[in-house]
Amino acid sequence: MTTLIRGGTVVNADRAFRADVLCVGDKIAAVGENLEAPAGAAVVDAGGQYVMPGGIDTHTHMQLPFMGTVTADDFFTGTAAGLAGGTTTIMDFVIPDPKQSLLQAFHTWRGWAEKSAGDYTFHVAVTWWDESVHEEMGVLVREHGVNSFKHFMAYKNAIMADDETLVKSFRRALELGAIPTVHAENGELVYQLQQELLAKGIRGAEAHPLSRPPEVEAEAANRAIAIANVLGTPVYIVHVSCAESLEAITRARAKGQRVYGEALAGHLVIDDSVYR
Template structure:
């Protein structure tokens, strides 16, 4: 069926203009003024609304087995919640157990994701190393459209990648035209600080941020940047949460190094006072890594987005319920790490960013979809409203308001990290793959409607340019 969006203001990264948008067969057929509606087309009046590319969340964890339990949102409920908030694509994470085949883990995640209501793709984590990992990385890039590999520099005695693994994996990524990504925290220091706090009897959630201070994130970011520099590979650093890590990225980029930074909507708007709540459930609900930081870090992160040294916005959507969090009430190190946010990300960013003047509507599109699509090599298929691109769009009412709450969210989680926040600027319609998936509070998500998105390897130009730079 065709959909004609009539009379809205189309927003791309480089322009805003009044136009109609015609979608058919999962693609955008035309973007122009006064388009004629085909017979039988559904016509949506977008007068007074923005029409923007559907959001892409580059960091989610649906149906994740982690710390002895599994997240509440699976690939259907999580992507459905995303559609309600204007997000039409996700890049989730395949996380093999140590010694587990990368291909076996990838096939497991692919089977879980078949129920996805929106398009999806995967980063694949490298949690150990031998010749089979080297081989599987090649298969994933060349046959399955994976062009990014994740490395956890934290979680000692579990999935932490030491420097030897980083060097081996980064080197292989260069050969394949793939992008290394890192969770930047010094796992050895985190473990040492955790044990010291437990010894002192500080077992509650308030100790979580104390065990992961900004310096342990900054050290890991600096180390990953140095390894990437020596090996001439681009680098993507997930969930940058502090001014010190941003400073490391900014310095590297000022020297011509290709380093990309991601920031979470939560880290931009929630501060570390949440861990001081006397109610265990409330404090534990905010346990995620890196933790929420003191307010001055939020100012720095906004400046990073504005300056172009942070590039994408994400959620790290990873929902655990109160009972799962409370199972480790006497040991904060065993509280499952994770918060939600896929449904709220774009509303929070518009309210805190566009309404405050920190971002223009075009810059909002840049950090919620276009940059992600370009960095992970799916642009202009996604991240732009243009003829031939996927029909993934969100219609946005900048004047409408909503109060965010667990009581009204579509996510299966029983906590909302943005609880009670009133936002101005909300999605009215979400079109995913040419289908109307959300309209004025009516969620029409369909299990299995989402498609797996292959991401081609990067051009060898990246590596060639970096080698030329290192010769000077």
């Protein structure tokens, strides 16, 4: 199918400008003023509208089984909602159980994702370590196109990656040309604070920020950045939620280190008062 989108305001990363967009099949064939519509092409009048590339959501969790819960959206409902808002691609997370094969978990998630309404790809979490994980990381990169590996520095007694796992996995990612990502929270501190709150009978939503003060995230962010710097690998810190972590990222980047921070919309518009 050939479609000409005429007269809209095209929004790219660098500028916005009036132009026509010609799509042939699933490819953008031309962008310019006063493009001629090929024979049989559908013409869409986009006058007064913005025309922009589909969004890529780099952090989703569709039908994720997690510590006794499952996220509300499955791969169809979540991607269909994304398409309605202009998000055409998601990057979801394969999260193996401790001691589970990374490849086995990857194929499970691929099966769940077959019903997706949009495009999708995966990060894969490294939740434990032995030589089989080292080998399967290579298979995932070479044969399945995976290029990022997630590490949870939180969730003690579940999927938390200790420093040995971080170092070995970061080093392996560097060998493979993949990027390590981290959920930056000091898992031991979170666990100890949770136990103190439970002992005091504080069990509601208000306990969440009390068990995770900004220093908990900042310590882990600084540690991940330091490990990556020693090993010479880039690192991507997911859902940065406090100024202290942002400062650590900014310092590292100012020194030339390849550190990236991910912002989520919620962290830009709300604070921990919503838990009270």
